[in-house]
Amino acid sequence: MTDFNPSDELKQAILSTDQVRAEQLLANLGEISTQDFVEKVIVPAMDQIGDGWEDGSVAISQVYMGAKICESLIIQTSDPDAKFRQPQLHFAITVLEDFHFLGKSIIYSVLRGLGYKVDDFGRTTIEQLVDKVEQESIDILLISTLMLRSALKIKQLRSLLTERGIKIKIVVGGAPFRFDKQLWQEVGADATAVGTSELIPVIENLTGETNND
Numbered sequence: 001m002t003d004f005n006p007s008d009e010l011k012q013a014i015l016s017t018d019q020v021r022a023e024q025l026l027a028n029l030g031e032i033s034t035q036d037f038v039e040k041v042i043v044p045a046m047d048q049i050g051d052g053w054e055d056g057s058v059a060i061s062q063v064y065m066g067a068k069i070c071e072s073l074i075i076q077t078s079d080p081d082a083k084f085r086q087p088q089l090h091f092a093i094t095v096l097e098d099f100h101f102l103g104k105s106i107i108y109s110v111l112r113g114l115g116y117k118v119d120d121f122g123r124t125t126i127e128q129l130v131d132k133v134e135q136e137s138i139d140i141l142l143i144s145t146l147m148l149r150s151a152l153k154i155k156q157l158r159s160l161l162t163e164r165g166i167k168i169k170i171v172v173g174g175a176p177f178r179f180d181k182q183l184w185q186e187v188g189a190d191a192t193a194v195g196t197s198e199l200i201p202v203i204e205n206l207t208g209e210t211n212n213d
Helices: 006-015 019-029 034-055 060-077 102-113 126-136 148-163 175-179 196-211
Strands: 091-096 118-124 140-145 169-174
Touching: 006 019, 006 034, 006 060, 019 034, 019 060, 034 060, 034 102, 034 196, 060 102, 091 102, 091 126, 091 148, 102 118, 102 140, 102 169, 102 196, 118 126, 126 148, 140 148, 140 175, 140 196, 148 169, 148 175, 169 175, 169 196
Parallel strands: 091 118, 091 140, 140 169
Antiparallel strands: none
16 A cells, blocks of 8 residues: 655645645644645645646646645644744745746745745836835845846846845745856855755745844
8 A cells, every 4th residue: 555645645636736635635634733734745745846847747837726725725724823933034025027926926825834924025126126125124035037137137136235235135046046056146145945845944044144143
C-alpha cells in the first residue's frame, strides 16, 4: 500500500482544479496548524507545480487555480485572533512594472499563512514603490519580475531609496533571477529565492538581521 502523502494529494487536487478534493484533504488532516500546513503541504505541492509550469507539463490556468485553492485553504486553517510572527516588522510584496501576478499571489498567501504581516502593493512603478515604502515604513520588500528589463530597474529603485535615506531589505524573484544566478547582487538586492521552499529560510534569516539592526 502506498503511503499517504498530503502534498502529493494537494498537487493532484490542484492539477484537476478540484476545490472539494483539496478541502477534503484538509479535513482528513484533522488538527493542523497553519504553519505546518503551509510548510509541509502547500509549499512542496506548489513548488512541484511551479516546476511543471516551467517545463511545460502544467498549464498557467492550473498554476492560477493552485494559488486560489491554497489561499482558500490557508484562510480555513488561520486563527483570526493569532498574532503576527514578526509584529515589529512590516513586509510588502509587489510586481515591478510587469503584469505577471501568479508568483506574487502564491508568496503573499504563504507568508500570510505563516503569520507575517504583508501588504500587497500590486503592480507598481519605481516612483510609486519608493513613495509606498516610505509612507508605509516597510522593513522588507519582496519584488517579483518576469521580464529582464523590469529586473534591471531594481538597481534604480535601490538608488532612489538610498537617496531618501530609506533602509530596507529587498528580496527578488522571478524568471530573470533563475536564469542569471548573480543578477540579484548586480541590482542591489539583499537576497533572492526560487520558489517558496527557498524563500522561507531567506525570510527567517532577514528577519533576524533586521531585528538586530
